[in-house]
Amino acid sequence: MTFTELLSGLPGLLAARAYLPSLGTTVYRAAHQTETGGLFTLDIAGDAGILSLYDTLDPWEEQALADACGRAGRLAAVYLKRRPVEARHAANVDREYLSPPDPVWGEARPEVTALEEGVPFLIRPGADLSVGLFTDARPARAWVREHATHGEGRVLNTFAYTCGFGLNAALGGAQVVKNVDLSRKVLAWGQANYALSGLHAPDTDFLYGDVFGWLGRLARRGAQFDLVILDPPSFARGPRGTWRSERDYGGLMALASAVTAPGGQVLALLNHAGVTPGAFERMVLAGLDDANGGAGRRARLSDHLSSGEDYPGATHLKAHVWTLE
Template sequence: MKPVIDLKVKGNFINKYKSGYPLISKDAITNPNVLKEEGRIIHLLDKNNQFIAKGYYGKQNKGLGWVLTEKQGEKIDFTFFKTKILTAINKRQSFYKDENTNAFRVFNGEGDGIGGLTIDYFDGYYLISWYSEGIYTFKELVIRAIDELGDYKAIYEKKRFDTKGQYIDDDDFLKGERGEFPIIVKENGVNYAVYLNDGAMVGVFLDQRDVRKVIRDKYAKDKNVLNTFSYTGAFSVAAALGGAMKTTSVDLAKRSKAKTIEQFSVNGIDFEQQDIIVMDVFDYFNYAKRKNLKFDLVILDPPSFARSKKRTFSTAKDYPSLIKDTIEITEKNGVIIASTNNATFGMKKFKGFIREAFSDMNVKYKILEEFSLPADFQVDRNFPQGNYLKVLVVKKSG
């Protein structure tokens, strides 16, 4: 067994960790240079060498690793992982029993007690995502825990790390029977084609479940809908099934068109009656303005950071200008669904982006409702950054 590494916590961070803060950040530690091999167990100590918490070393963009327990005697072993995963599964029993939804998150990182690890469920298939080499060293314990806790068709994995923090693209199959992809999962009665064996993304973002449902049930009927940064068109499918007059899906990625056609098709929707456009969203805004196109419902869910040949986009600095472009092509009394998964700012700042954009355009608005992560995406109350999703339903009133 490898020796534990002692990390000294700076004085102004001690109370934070004693209060349950889970992320081990470099600026909180006086001796980060002692960290060499990821996966090693860490003890956080104060200046008097008094124990504060225990965790593991695993570098990801958020920090050096994660706290796992405040109990000095608790072992980070199979029993630890099994208990955490079993507790998480028990909390999701209502999802397992839901006949209309069979795709959801089973384990949500630090929200369920182990940062850097997520486990999703897709109609009998488990998908484990590893966010650092450190957490990956515990792989056999996690798989064994899933083995002991229930039946499944297969386990797949995504290694979302390398020296640049990117996804490692190799065979994602771990054990069980290989799936025939796509598998068709259900979410609130809607079908989505999912690929667990094809790169970093599977085809649908589970954290937007509640937003897709409200689009279908409340905002889409008889509306002309624009879905920007549309990926595989999941929002467009929800809108079409909600009775939208027409949907327009716009994304720069060439494969988005075939993927969107597939999502419409598995729901029995005639994709030829919808517009699916491969184009830079900002170029499309200019096109729509030139053609005087207007939409009743516009969905904005950009990546936190994106770079194309023409421009670089960052939600942290460019979201207000994105909203301003949107206001210009939204009908009076139309609705904008503004979303971001950027964890570096909270809902208050996001609402400030909306206020700034509408003020600059001299247009009035009203926030009708707001969403954050759904119930299966458990959040640690001591780590608000973990509740990264912010969605505002905004009505343009002038």
């Protein structure tokens, strides 16, 4: 497919998801890589578009694509994200080039309140490469909302980011929800999301610090949760060194099992196209075998969750529900 053909086909492509706002979802993926030859994706949040490029284009091509997205989507603004293969490293040294703070088309929309199945979220299209919500996890957040009262309704949301999972747990009726993240900024963003839904958001429910440290601390306190959510990055550098999900997920699962009540569940997510579902299951089971100082923890795989209809053909996200004995 040529660049000109991509531009001319945009109106029809975006029309395929036009029904989602009528279902209460105004933040979603309007064009996925599987539909654009791997060149770009377009996310829509309210009246703002977030155009992500996965290959290098000439400046005039970038502008032409942004213009076409804005007009085809009837948007007020289009923001650009350049996503090289090693964006996880480059983002720290070339942030403004990768994620320009101002729109490349239309009028500025620094903050947008958009809906996901009726739940409002604060989106910041020009803030960074991550704008406030990962839309591929929409089915997983809906699952959390539906299962939040499992057991005694105690939920631990790790790597919470802007607390989308925690918010859905609270909306679903969970009695206790704790959100853990290494960034105070995103936890404050999460509290703002709670406020949009009129929920009480005390600071004690937003735990700042290293997730691994908190898991150990909670285990020593004897804390138990009926649902533990694990949604780590695929790669990160932190206080404990370099995290690689394909190498370290088992250890994370072992720590999580120590705070999961008998009969409790772990929602384990992995965003890594290079890890197959089978390999992911083996990593989780290896971690459970090592849990409790090598005594192990028995578990069964209860559910698989998909990325949603706006991610056709996507294989990057694995979302598995494990029930622990």
